[in-house]
Amino acid sequence: MSKSASLVTSIGQLKEGNPLKTLMSNTQALLLPVIGLLLFLAVWNGVARNIDTSLGQFPGPSQVWTQTLTLIDEHNAQREKADAFYVRQDERNAKRVAQDPEYQPKIRPFTGAPTFFDQIWTSLYTVMVGFLIASLIAVPVGILCGLSKSAYTAINPLIQLFKPVSPLAWLPLVTMVVSALYVSDDPVFSKSFVTSAFTVSLCCLWPTLINTAVGVSNIDKDLVNVSRVLRLKPLTHLTKIVLPASIPMIFTGLRLSLGIGWMVLIAAEMLAQNPGLGKFVWDEFQNGSSESLARIMVAVLTIGAIGFILDRLMLMLQRLVSWDKSSVLR
Amino acid sequence: MTSKHLELTQVGIDFPTPKGPFTALCDVNLKIEKGEFVSLIGHSGCGKSTVLNIVAGLHQATTGGVILDNAEVKEPGPERAVVFQNHSLLPWLSVYKNVELAVKQTLRGKSKKEIRDWVMHNLELVHMTHATDKLPSEISGGMKQRVGIARALAMEPKVLLMDEPFGALDALTRAHLQDSLMDIHADLGNTVIMITHDVDEAVLLSDRIVMMTNGPAATVGEILDIKLPRPRNRLALADNPEYNHYRHEVLTFLYEKQKKIEPVGSKKSTKSSVAGKPDSKSDAA
Numbered sequence: 114m115s116k117s118a119s120l121v122t123s124i125g126q127l128k129e130g131n132p133l134k135t136l137m138s139n140t141q142a143l144l145l146p147v148i149g150l151l152l153f154l155a156v157w158n159g160v161a162r163n164i165d166t167s168l169g170q171f172p173g174p175s176q177v178w179t180q181t182l183t184l185i186d187e188h189n190a191q192r193e194k195a196d197a198f199y200v201r202q203d204e205r206n207a208k209r210v211a212q213d214p215e216y217q218p219k220i221r222p223f224t225g226a227p228t229f230f231d232q233i234w235t236s237l238y239t240v241m242v243g244f245l246i247a248s249l250i251a252v253p254v255g256i257l258c259g260l261s262k263s264a265y266t267a268i269n270p271l272i273q274l275f276k277p278v279s280p281l282a283w284l285p286l287v288t289m290v291v292s293a294l295y296v297s298d299d300p301v302f303s304k305s306f307v308t309s310a311f312t313v314s315l316c317c318l319w320p321t322l323i324n325t326a327v328g329v330s331n332i333d334k335d336l337v338n339v340s341r342v343l344r345l346k347p348l349t350h351l352t353k354i355v356l357p358a359s360i361p362m363i364f365t366g367l368r369l370s371l372g373i374g375w376m377v378l379i380a381a382e383m384l385a386q387n388p389g390l391g392k393f394v395w396d397e398f399q400n401g402s403s404e405s406l407a408r409i410m411v412a413v414l415t416i417g418a419i420g421f422i423l424d425r426l427m428l429m430l431q432r433l434v435s436w437d438k439s440s441v442l443r
Numbered sequence: 444m445t446s447k448h449l450e451l452t453q454v455g456i457d458f459p460t461p462k463g464p465f466t467a468l469c470d471v472n473l474k475i476e477k478g479e480f481v482s483l484i485g486h487s488g489c490g491k492s493t494v495l496n497i498v499a500g501l502h503q504a505t506t507g508g509v510i511l512d513n514a515e516v517k518e519p520g521p522e523r524a525v526v527f528q529n530h531s532l533l534p535w536l537s538v539y540k541n542v543e544l545a546v547k548q549t550l551r552g553k554s555k556k557e558i559r560d561w562v563m564h565n566l567e568l569v570h571m572t573h574a575t576d577k578l579p580s581e582i583s584g585g586m587k588q589r590v591g592i593a594r595a596l597a598m599e600p601k602v603l604l605m606d607e608p609f610g611a612l613d614a615l616t617r618a619h620l621q622d623s624l625m626d627i628h629a630d631l632g633n634t635v636i637m638i639t640h641d642v643d644e645a646v647l648l649s650d651r652i653v654m655m656t657n658g659p660a661a662t663v664g665e666i667l668d669i670k671l672p673r674p675r676n677r678l679a680l681a682d683n684p685e686y687n688h689y690r691h692e693v694l695t696f697l698y699e700k701q702k703k704i705e706p707v708g709s710k711k712s713t714k715s716s717v718a719g720k721p722d723s724k725s726d727a728a
Contacts, residue, residue, distance in 0.1 A: 341500075
């Protein structure tokens with residue numbers, strides 16, 4: 114009797130102890146990254162003060178913050194200008210139509226310089242299109258390589274050859290090919306966009322392709338035998354067995370590809386002077402004002418943050434698609 | 444010439460290795476009647492699974508062949524359903540959907556209701572109707588194997604092939620599933636070929652036990668007819684002299700006539716301890 118009573122009290126103590134522990138681990142999980150961040154800011158601040166460049170002192174956290182606000186202001190100012198432009202244009206057109214009903218009003222787009230946020234949007238759009246094209250090619254080819262040993266043996270040398278090629282080596286070729294083949298009077302996409310997107314695609318192909326092929330070829334042999342005994346049709350085999358089994362590996366490849374694509378895009382934009390975040394960085398560098406370095410630093414942090422967010426989005430997509438909700442994804 | 448239900452004639456298989464072909468099986472001859480329950484027993488690596496896979500059509504015999512109801516076996520198919528050792532349920536499909544996949548393949552063109560009824564009927568046979576919407580990862584090992592059996596039965600196979608179906612289960616669950624299997628076999632009368640390591644399981648379930656010699660070039664060593672009346676009860680049989688005689692025959696074949704000389708791993712030691720248990724029980728009685 115007394116034994117069970119002491120057992121009850123000890124269980125009670127355990128139960129009391131547990132919330133405290135979880136609270137501790139929760140605060141730790143929140144506190145430690147904050148400490149890391151503060152330490153980083155302090156070191157950055159200290160180091161920045163001691164670096165003098167030809168464009169002035171290296172920017173510390175406070176200058177970067179100021180420039181972030183400036184960039185937001187510039188963006189809003191440009192938007193107001195654009196709005197004002199369109200209002201004026203509409204008024205002008207209305208007047209002309211009132212005078213002469215036959216008149217076809219001309220609508221011209223606003224031609225002000227793109228702001229920082231316009232450039233972010235351009236880059237995001239470009240990387241997503243490039244990544245999508247690459248995935249649409251890489252996943253089916255990867256599945257083919259995983260299913261057929263002959264296909265893999267035939268394609269593998271090409272993969273190994275092109276995988277290590279830097280995007281910057283592709284860029285001149287892609288630029289020339291695009292300007293030669295993509296000729297139209299009223300292009301839907303600008304040439305620079307097509308060039309950037311294809312360069313991204315060329316570098317996004319390989320991780321997805323390789324990971325998909327490995328995932329598909331490593332499917333449990335018993336599951337393949339089940340499919341054979343059931344005489345599943347090739348399409349059913351693909352949708353019921355191959356795809357669900359290789360989803361984790363396909364997504365590992367996709368996430369690697371997207372990360373590489375984002376890095377490649379910035380470099381390509383810098384080199385080719387195509388609109389986007391890379392061009393913003395290069396323009397600021399060429400501009401050479403005392404604020405340029407701080408503005409570039411804003412771009413650096415933005416590029417990092419967007420890369421991180423893109424990866425998280427892919428992870429969320431994987432959670433949505435994967436059958437195994439309990440698996441730990443990181 | 445009387446044509447049998449299932450006939451293996453001079454079956455042999457070579458596997459290519461870097462050192463030339465390795466003969467795993469040689470001159471395997473076996474005739475099986477309709478509705479018969481046959482066990483294959485032998486030491487690990489003697490080619491039991493290979494025989495089963497050839498009947499299933501998953502492997503192609505190098506010499507000889509398999510004939511089922513006057514047709515040669517060339518490829519896998521649902522009329523020779525396989526129950527795999529590790530259940531092999533698709534982990535992304537629920538219990539119901541796993542069985543449904545098999546039903547949709549075999550009852551093609553039937554109405555939704557007919558398909559649903561047949562899935563539920565087969566899940567009922569293995570007493571798994573309570574977990575239709577669970578994923579395989581959410582049910583126990585024994586339950587998974589039940590679903591695996593339901594999936595195989597749902598294909599209405601002429602021959603049910605079982606590759607150590609209860610090998611990965613604990614002794615109590617195994618006994619339970621063996622009883623279920625005996626009931627199902629009595630009900631449906633399928634022809635069954637089962638691979639096992641377990642002497643008691645073989646004697647309890649089978650009409651005939653096919654004992655295989657050790658590889659390489661393994662073949663059928665002896666065939667033992669089990670003439671115990673059905674239905675069989677494991678408790679009643681424990682003290683039955685006939686039952687113990689059959690067990691003894693199989694043990695003699697495995698441990699004297701086909702003794703493995705090479706050092707054997709833990710599998711054999713656990714097996715002999717399991718096999719030894721009923722002996723001590725009968726001693727005490």
